[in-house]
Amino acid sequence: MPIYEFRCVPCGAEFERIILPRREDTSGAACPSCGGQQVERKISAFAVSSDATRSSxxxxxxxRAQKDLTEKRDADHQSYVDHVSEH
Ligand SMILES: [Zn+2]
Structure with a gap:
């Protein structure tokens, strides 16, 4: 479920709202602090608070980091081989 982070423009309060796909507009995302509806969306993410999403x-x-490491090691090895065969 998409969770959107909002920031209230007038008072600066930050809050989260779950927005249903057919209600992508920010209507209904009123500031819990001052009740104002002049809010801006900070980020959009799919259930960032879900543990499953975070661990995956x-x-x-x-x-990805492991792959980068392997590629770097291969590149280092290749440059070593080039160096040795040159001299
Ligand atoms: Zn507010």
């Missing part, structure tokens, strides 16, 4: 993102990032 983490695993994905770790996998």
């Amino acid at each position: 993102n983490l695993a994905e990032g770790r996998k």
Whole structure:
């Protein structure tokens, strides 16, 4: 479920609202602090507070880092081989 972060323009209060796909507009996202509806959307994310999403993102990032590391090691090795064969 998409959770949007809002910031109230007049008072600066920040809050989150779950917005249903058919109600993408910010109507109904009134500031809980002052009740004003002059709010701006900060970020959009799919249920960032969900543990499942967070851990899967983490695993994905770790996998990517591991891949970068492997590629770097290969590149280092290749430049070493080039260096040795030159002399
Ligand atoms: Zn406010």
